[in-house]
Amino acid sequence: MKAISIIGFPKSGKTTVCEIITSGLCNRGYTVGSIKDIQSDFVFDYNPTSNKQKLEDAQQVTIRSLSETDILYQSMLPVNLILKHYDQDFVILEDIVECNAPRIITAISEQDILELTDNLVIAVSGIFANQHDGEINGLPIFNALEHSDSLVDFVIENAFEPLPNFDAECCSACGYSCREMAELIAHHKALHSDCILSNQRVELLINDKPIKMVPFVQNILRNAVMGVVSELQGYAKNSNIKVRFKL
Numbered sequence: 001m002k003a004i005s006i007i008g009f010p011k012s013g014k015t016t017v018c019e020i021i022t023s024g025l026c027n028r029g030y031t032v033g034s035i036k037d038i039q040s041d042f043v044f045d046y047n048p049t050s051n052k053q054k055l056e057d058a059q060q061v062t063i064r065s066l067s068e069t070d071i072l073y074q075s076m077l078p079v080n081l082i083l084k085h086y087d088q089d090f091v092i093l094e095d096i097v098e099c100n101a102p103r104i105i106t107a108i109s110e111q112d113i114l115e116l117t118d119n120l121v122i123a124v125s126g127i128f129a130n131q132h133d134g135e136i137n138g139l140p141i142f143n144a145l146e147h148s149d150s151l152v153d154f155v156i157e158n159a160f161e162p163l164p165n166f167d168a169e170c171c172s173a174c175g176y177s178c179r180e181m182a183e184l185i186a187h188h189k190a191l192h193s194d195c196i197l198s199n200q201r202v203e204l205l206i207n208d209k210p211i212k213m214v215p216f217v218q219n220i221l222r223n224a225v226m227g228v229v230s231e232l233q234g235y236a237k238n239s240n241i242k243v244r245f246k247l
């Protein structure tokens, strides 16, 4: 699952760019998810006359109708945790800055671009791009209204699976922080496979979803399993070992 963030000030064309990328990817046969950060105290008001108290008391609520299913958490979840619920080909992150994924900024003016540019930014679009073309500060400019195909091509080529956000004490196996490595990948100065989590020696699946583990957690799990398994009949060196739990 690859992701890209669209970041911009209000009325800079952010939602339009998200919609154009989403429909362009869908038209090419990709599955697409989206996450939008509203940055306010918005809550989903399901049915205030009869259910409000129940919704407030529960930590998690699911509302299922004939046309959709809404799972509500009563807190603001970290984006990396939300992403575990997604298995589409691409996820479009609107106004999400806490994710180690590449970014396209939408801007009205050069001043906006200066304020929003950081090392994860790889392109400029939005209102500014409707009146300019070429590059600015080394970043390509995409007019999403007139050249939507080029923008979608660019997303397909440049989006990548977000890196985790581990502390340096937890993992620095690539020689960088996760954020620094994401910046290098965004600018094609490193490969996603340079993150050690891309080549895990120990695989863990929870409900069939692979779980990323830093090397020391892989070692703990491996040593715990091997400590038991290596004493059992049927074990031989270099055996392929699978453990499944049914809870």
Ligand code: SF4
Binding pocket: 163, 164, 166, 171, 172, 173, 174, 175, 176, 177, 178, 181, 182, 194, 195, 196, 197
């Ligand atoms: S190897 Fe991967 S998880 Fe570890 S610090 Fe580098 S990018 Fe982060």
